[in-house]
Amino acid sequence: MAYDTDYASTLTFAGTSVGDCIVIDFPELVTEMIDTTNHASGGYAEQIPSGLIRVGDISLMVLMETGMLAAIQALIVAKTSGAIVVANEINTMTGTGYYKSIKQESADAQSPNAVRASVVMSFTGSISTTTTA
Secondary structure, rough: OOOHHHHHHHEEEEOOEEEEEEEEEEOEEEEEEEEOOOHOOOOOOEEEEEEEEEOOOOOEEEEOOHHHHHHHHEEEEEEEEEEEEEEOOOOEEOOOOOOOOEEOOOOOOOOOOOOEEHHHHHHEEEEEEEEEE
16 A cells, blocks of 8 residues: 655745645644533533634745745745645645744754754635645
């Protein structure tokens, strides 16, 4: 059986390719709940989905290129929102969002020639996922 990996993911922000990355943590979709507990609940709390869905952050490890750190820092300072597209072998995730943080990582003995940064992005609303394969 063949397995797919997130190690071959690509990231595009506001129509500009950021490059190759590893998805560390995918966004979580969480539905908000409404408390419907009443005297007939028999001592149990009851709840129903409210219809409001929150989208969590996406965390990535990005392979850095010259000027990328400064460019992303400038986007954070400017509070720039844009289209986020993350694609791997099976899915393409699309939404609107912004860079929440970037941190250049320390040297790694396992891959000493790679300059990497941890990037966290937040979505401003909904996301859609389409199957690539």
